[in-house]
Amino acid sequence: MQHVHRVVVLALDGVYPFELGIPSRIFAAADGRYEVLTCTVDGHPVRSNADFTITAEHGPELLATADTVVVAPISPSCVTAELPDEVTAALRWIRPGTRIVSICTGAFVLAAAGLLDGRKATTHWRQADRFRHMFPHVALDPDVLFVDDDPILTSAGAASGVDVCLHIVRKDHGSRLANTVARRCVVPPFRDGGQAQYIEQPVPENGASSAAATRAWALERLDEPLTLADLAAHARMSRRTFARRFNDEVGLSPGRWLIQQRVARARDLLESSDLSVDQIAGRVGFATGASLRQHLHAAIGISPQAYRRTFQAAR
Known part of the structure; x- marks a missing residue:
């Protein structure tokens, strides 16, 4: 019987709704190979960075069952150098060796938890200077769409969450399935280049x-x-x-x-x-x-x- 890979997405206060939904959308298109569930640090609803709250069905104990954990991004105004106690406690549920993924500012959460010390990582290019100042022990590369420093993967802003999730499907099951997933979601299976093409530039x-x-x-x-x-x-x-x-x-x-x-x-x-x-x-x-x-x-x-x-x- 084929093992169904469990992906648990952690939603924190200030979460971006679009990026929060990316893992479910991408992995759900992979012919039943993944199960995606969402949790919060206490099982209670969280504020999004939009004008609504988000309710998840699970608390942090769900993280202990994950094969892959995805930390969804939060509004930059919610980012801190030290994690709130409840976030630290939630991350302790993650089993050693679990694959951990961040999207956009989720990298700040991983870095504040000490999970990125001495590792390569990326985040949204607009937050790169702030990230370097807060976490000098992380080898930040703001020019790429994602970094795979197994078992931790970090991705850049917004739609790069799609890129890193497709990369995971490709890594787990090959390019044929990843290409199929991309077609079903009407996204490119691979974007060439990195964040540099999206950084604000003077008009040529x-x-x-x-x-x-x-x-x-x-x-x-x-x-x-x-x-x-x-x-x-x-x-x-x-x-x-x-x-x-x-x-x-x-x-x-x-x-x-x-x-x-x-x-x-x-x-x-x-x-x-x-x-x-x-x-x-x-x-x-x-x-x-x-x-x-x-x-x-x-x-x-x-x-x-x-x-x-x-x-x-x-x-």
Whole structure:
């Protein structure tokens, strides 16, 4: 009998309703593989950051039954360097080894509990300076959509909760199910780049265009030896202007972004096909199987063969 993975979402005072609902919406679309329940620190209703309160059916003891705990974000005005006693007491219900996820300002809660000390993490880019000041022992990266520092995952603002939940489905069950879930929820299965593309920027000079069309063009040609000159020519920009615009929009250099996309495509083929490592390398634009092995190991720390075995078992 298939184990149903229990996800428990912790709602605190000042919770954002949209983000609170993300785990239920995403995981419920995964063909019965997850059960999502919501609790509060005392079983009582909590104030949302909107004009209504939210009632949950469970108290903090539910956290002891979780395979994954998600801490939903709270209004920045509710964030404190030290947790209220009732929140600290609630977090003690979480069993050692449980996967813990935060969305947006939920990272402040994990950091205040000491769970992020010495770890990599992220939060909403607008709260990055405040986070660094309050929690200097956390390696904050405000440029990414989420950080997976197993068993703790942190995500950036609002819709990045969707990204991290899809990542969990992909990690647990492979890209095929994650893609199915994304289609059912009418969201992209993977967003390229990071938070840098959403940070407030000055209006581009001279009405210069976005690099988005060129990114889409490149994704259709990952098997080709694309260069910065090729990308800039497609965008009808100089190489210097294109590289600057690309980095402003995506938060990565064009070369680094291409490697990221090629690794992502290779992972999908390792999960969903029986192609050899050399064949996959050719299809995603790496010159050799050795090059694919090097880049995959740099990205996720394992070999193609080990990655394939893991996801074949998951399927």
